[in-house]
Amino acid sequence: MFATVAQLGPHAGREVTLRGWLYNLRSKGRIHFLLLRDGTGTCQCVVFAGDVTPEVFDTAGRLDQECSLEVTGQVREDARSPGGFELQVTALQVLGASADYPITKKEHGTDFLLRNRHLWVRSRLQHALLRIRAEVIAASQEWLNAQGFVRFDTPILTPCSAEGTTNLFSTSYFDLGPAYLAQTGQLYVEAGMMAFGKVYCFGPTFRAEKSKTRRHLTEFWMIEPEMAFADHEENLRVQESFLSAVVARVLDRRKEDLLTLSRDTAALERVTPPFPRITYDRAIELLNEHATELTDAMPPRWGEDLGAPHEVLLSRLHDKPLFVTHYPAAIKAFYMQPEPSRPEVARCADLLAPDGYGEVIGGSERIHDADLLERRIREHGLRVEDYGWYLDLRRYGTVIHSGFGMGIERAVAWIAGVHHIRETIPFPRMLDKIYP
């Protein structure tokens, strides 16, 4: 009877067959200890010389790391096995050999591990991390679904730049000229919002930026909710509830993986609404007050965007994710609603994760007035004719609306507590790196 490592408990005392890969082998004279992983967990399988034929015992002692195996034996409770149950082996069959597996038990360099990413994902820490990623994605979608949001998929191939100036990957689209890989689904999701009230899109987005930092990928996944009749305040409330719910679910269901990654879960327990909020104006003041703590950076002047060192410092002054609201309109996207009493700032917010993980969510109230939106498109040097359909959304039953986008990888990096974003996606795409 086949079993999985995670479900061994009910089989205690009985004989089962596990199928998986050899994580590690330790031999001690007349005993071999096989660590078998099957994706659900890792189980220590013990081969005693007296329990099996000499041929099987010899085979067990020569197994290669990561060979695939079927192992049959009796399930026994034993604290010395990682999952609390071990298998006393009676039979064993190699399914696929694994000579010279490159990733060994000692340390490796980043470049080597990324070149072997297709194998690296089998390793313990990577396995825990990617499980957390899957949980973040599932939690995000299921929370939104439960709140009445409808998933509304947006195109990846797009005819023009959604936000203008940033670098896009381009390809040729038959004889219709260039097409671009989407850097956001936001404009399209606004069309969906007017059909369904509350929608979100979820998929890969692409930025051809020459960014070489621990927070950047050229291909990353983003979940972008958009809500009709929601203003800036409502937008922030949804964001803090959403992110808190995602964190709570990871704590509930993937605590073991967080511990595998040595994540301080107490810091995650604090992630509950409301989140602290400061305006951009206040952020500038704070940065000037703490200027001496800024290494290799000056406090920004009003009108300049916040840099990575600034975001790190601001987030360190708070023990929860931090909203920075009302950035100067001039440094934000063209579609953001100006604050009525101060049109030089936008009704927007960046949500900064603690510990220097940077902006995990960016959002805003959108301009709902057709004339203002058209003016902004022109002011940003964009072609109005490219945005005909987008302007239509304001011509046919416009409403106040808001939305935001969360970068999955940044959220996962912060929640899991891993330093570099490249490990939070199975196959990272970075500047100068596209293999495997």
Next chain:
RNA sequence: UCCCCGAUAGCUCAAUGGUAGAGCAUGCGGCUGUUAACCGCAGGGUUGUAGGUUCGAGUCCUACUCGGGGAGCCA
């Protein structure tokens, strides 16, 4: 695009300008409870590329290539 650091065995790293080393991995041998097990033996190298300085260069100098860290931009 800019700044800093690096490149030596399959992998991770040592080596005052003076004979190229270790751990892991691999192969062989030993050990009845190991937790990246341990112990013994063995094989494994055009020191990133091209020039230069020197009696002598892994080590110093120049250029290039590749990689790592950071910045800008952004999620």
